[in-house]
Amino acid sequence: MRTKIVAGNWKMNKTLQETVTLINDLKNTVKPDNNVEIIVAPPYVNLVEAVNLLKDLPIKVSAQNMHFADNGAYTGEISAVMLKAIGVRTVILGHSERRAYFNETDEVLQKKAHKAYEKSMTNIFCVGEKLEEREAEKHFDVVKSQLSNTLFQLPMEAYKKIVIAYEPVWAIGTGHTATPEQAQEMHKFIRDTLAKKYGRDLADTVRILYGGSVKPGNAAEIFLKPDVDGGLIGGASLNAEDFNAIVEAAKS
Ligand code: PGA
Numbered sequence: 004m005r006t007k008i009v010a011g012n013w014k015m016n017k018t019l020q021e022t023v024t025l026i027n028d029l030k031n032t033v034k035p036d037n038n039v040e041i042i043v044a045p046p047y048v049n050l051v052e053a054v055n056l057l058k059d060l061p062i063k064v065s066a067q068n069m070h071f072a073d074n075g076a077y078t079g080e081i082s083a084v085m086l087k088a089i090g091v092r093t094v095i096l097g098h099s100e101r102r103a104y105f106n107e108t109d110e111v112l113q114k115k116a117h118k119a120y121e122k123s124m125t126n127i128f129c130v131g132e133k134l135e136e137r138e139a140e141k142h143f144d145v146v147k148s149q150l151s152n153t154l155f156q157l158p159m160e161a162y163k164k165i166v167i168a169y170e171p172v173w174a175i176g177t178g179h180t181a182t183p184e185q186a187q188e189m190h191k192f193i194r195d196t197l198a199k200k201y202g203r204d205l206a207d208t209v210r211i212l213y214g215g216s217v218k219p220g221n222a223a224e225i226f227l228k229p230d231v232d233g234g235l236i237g238g239a240s241l242n243a244e245d246f247n248a249i250v251e252a253a254k255s
Contacts (some may be wrong), residue, residue, distance in 0.1 A: 069086055
């Protein structure tokens with residue numbers, strides 16, 4: 004039995020004051036229980052405050068990215084060591100916006116994934132195809148190669164702290180969510196690919212989240228699919244009521 008996860012990726016949204024407001028709204032709205040793990044990922048500068056505000060609640064705080072080195076001459080970057088020092092033990096890696104706008108390649112992401120493993124951080128690792136790749140029916144090949152070049156370089160043990168997020172690029176922020184069937188088809192493919200590489204027992208334990216225009220109105224039907232273990236939520240995570248509705252959908 005895999006516990007579902009609902010993770011909110013705030014992206015480059017919310018000032019410090021707005022972060023305090025949203026977290027207080029979440030505290031008043033969301034009812035954490037054992038059926039769903041809840042994670043929020045505010046921008047770096049708001050992480051300390053988020054950790055502080057959520058310290059007594061089972062809502063985890065995640066970073067949206069990190070560098071693969073521990074420290075050094077990497078202007079503008081943040082390391083796993085720094086995140087752990089403020090109590091952040093989860094990181095989103097390989098988001099398609101990082102890949103597209105900041106040129107993150109599989110090679111770089113492999114190093115980041117390795118660092119997350121080395122530092123025992125939970126790694127929410129994103130994969131997903133672009134629209135033209137789906138139209139050319141290359142979506143399975145694209146996702147398989149993203150996995151082979153990155154996570155599949157890691158030992159079995161690393162999967163205790165790996166969560167995979169399938170995020171078709173054409174569904175992110177567009178309002179065009181994948182159908183529950185499209186999500187299930189890819190999630191099953193990812194799980195079967197994991198099983199071929201590491202064995203069925205391991206594959207059955209890895210949580211695979213769907214991301215891309217998940218909203219209160221469509222979350223339940225997507226989460227009902229057998230290989231969908233929750234969601235990585237962008238836009239709808241910026242509003243406590245919407246986020247809570249998605250958390251509730253994951254409980255049922
Ligand atoms: P969206 O973003 O829910 O706004 O489509 C999802 C994501 O990028 O993680």
